[in-house]
Amino acid sequence: MKRQDIQPIYKRANKNRKLFFRWSLVFLIVLVIVGGGYTIYHFHREQLLKQYPVRGVSVSQTDGYIDFEQLKNDDYKFVYLKASQGSVYTDDSFSNNFQRSQGSQLPIGVYHVFSFSSSPASQFRNFVRQVGYDTGSLPIGIDVQPYGTYNKDTLNYKRVSKNLKLFISKLRNYYQRPVVIWTDKSIISGMDIQTNDNQQLWLNDGKLGKPNSDATFIFVDPNAAVKMDNQTAFLNESVFNGNESKWHRYLNQILSR
The missing domain is CATH 1.20.5 (Single alpha-helices involved in coiled-coils or other helix-helix interfaces)
Incomplete structure (x- = not known):
């Protein structure tokens, strides 16, 4: 070449x-x-x-076996257990989780996922059938999140607000316990949700380090890694909106009711 x-x-x-x-x-x-x-x-x-030393997790059947002693050893200070959803669905792990959680001495709460299409009465009956009086020591949680075709633009805020108030009223009359509503700022604004000693907020989209004066809890991480029996579980993590002194005062107020 x-x-x-x-x-x-x-x-x-x-x-x-x-x-x-x-x-x-x-x-x-x-x-x-x-x-x-x-x-x-x-x-x-x-x-x-x-700035938020009091951490906690919320768990459901999708998270598998939960070692509550391990959560306590990892310095988690509270746990919320999913109990029910809408008018029919119940969490298969609730009873087992609740019974085992009692030995850990962690403050325990239970929560219901609110349905926009089911009546308040049927959702209340479903919650009571599942929970009985195993409500723990924390306020009863109500998860109000957009899903499916329901979003901030399609929700009938007036109707949903009315149904949520009816559901909360039934819970309050039956259990004589405060509730905490776990939701987004847009839902709070659209439904004009007010806070008081008996109706608290769990912000799904609160900003850490920013003023969240009305919030009791702030959701921070959908995938917090926690070791469980040589495996890693990824749990929903939230924080209490305050320091440890404020947390102890809060618990004393809740337990004294």
Whole structure:
């Protein structure tokens, strides 16, 4: 082969090498930026979380076996157990979780997932059938979250607000216990949910380090890693909106009712 026939091959190979190194350098720079950004975000979040030393988790049958002693050893201070949903569904692990949780001496709460399509009366009956008087020591939780075709734009806020108030009224009359509504700020605004000693808030989209004066709890992480029998469970993590002294005062107020 003549030399002039070989030259273009070398030129193309050299060009490809330059392109490879150029794109490798770009990829490396992007990787460093992303990695550095994540590290900064993680550090910043950990610093914010230090302002909320009282952490807790909410669990359901999808989380598998829960070791409550392990949760306590991991410095979690409260647990909410899913009990029921709508007018028919009940959590298969509720009874077992509740019984085993009692030995841990952790403050326990139970919660119901509110349905926008079921009547307040039928949801109340479903909750009572499932829970009985195993309501724990914390306020009864009511999870009011958009789902399916129900979102902040399609919800009939007036009708849902009326049904939620009826459901809460039935719970309050039957159990004589406060409730805590776990929901988004848009739902709170749309339904004009008010707070008082008997009706508290659990913000689903509260910002750490920002004023959340009306919130009792703030949801912070849908995938908090917790070791369970040499396996890792990813649980919904929330924090109490206050320091440990405020937490103890809060518990004393709840338990004294």
